[in-house]
Amino acid sequence: MSRIGKKPVVLPQGVEAKVEGQNLSIKGPKGTLAMTMMDDLVKFDVSNDEIAVTPITTAQRNRQVWGMQRTLVQNLVTGVTEGxxxxxxxxxxxxxxxxxxxxxxxxxxxxxxxxxxxxxxxxxxxxxxxxxxxxxxxxxxxxxxxxxxxxxxxxxxxxxxxxxxxxxxxxxxxxxxx
Known part of the structure; x- marks a missing residue:
């Protein structure tokens, strides 16, 4: 289990997240950033001011990219709020x-x-x-x-x-x- 991947990404006030198919877009006070998730390896769940990143299966490849994908989402949130x-x-x-x-x-x-x-x-x-x-x-x-x-x-x-x-x-x- 990924220690980093298990933690949800908290969305601060004024930040909105949308998942459309394979794309995640985050809009904040400084602008909008988007990323494409890894093909069928992880999924993003946006709910009440947080984004949870979870692997689709327990295969080794899914667990390998889990923490990295969560960190990339955190980088997007930090970028649109602080830069x-x-x-x-x-x-x-x-x-x-x-x-x-x-x-x-x-x-x-x-x-x-x-x-x-x-x-x-x-x-x-x-x-x-x-x-x-x-x-x-x-x-x-x-x-x-x-x-x-x-x-x-x-x-x-x-x-x-x-x-x-x-x-x-x-x-x-x-x-x-x-």
Whole structure:
């Protein structure tokens, strides 16, 4: 039995959930998100301010996806109520970023500027030249876009230069000895 899957997902005030066939849609104050359930493995039961996720049979495959499907439903509910934010920090001499319209412009020590188009549904802010805040209601989109930004200059272990998540620990190495 899945410890996570057994718990129902509680719907806060102002959040509505609808199941239509294989699709679950959740509407809240920040927007609407939808997902498709796994084919004939789990089912969603929406009743008085909670969603229960249950496997259809006790087969191993059904039990394997049970907890994951419940977590995905919880992510939808959290997204439409609170939203998600990832904060990236830039370290390095001359490294900086700024938002220009629907484009994130970064100077990362290359011979050219790095311009990344901001996807629809995401909000990107640069409170200062070395901080990037990516926020939105879809956890997967926020995490994926933050990873795309980080990919341009991963933090290196000697001086710590690069783009890292706020709170991320960078394992530091000792430099060469004379």
């Amino acid at each position: 998600y934010t990832k904060v990236l920090e830039i370290n390095g001499v001359g490294y900086r970023a700024k938002v220009q319209g629907k484009t994130l412009n970064m100077q990362l020590g290359y011979s050219h500027d790095v311009d990344i188009d901001i996807p629809e549904g995401l909000d990107v802010k640069t409170p200062d030249a070395t901080t990037i805040e990516v926020s939105g209601i879809d956890k997967q989109k926020v995490g994926h876009f933050a990873a795309e930004i980080r990919k341009w200059r991963k933090p290196e272990p000697y001086k710590g230069k690069g783009i890292k998540y706020r709170g991320e620990y960078i394992f530091r190495k000792e430099g060469k000895k004379k």
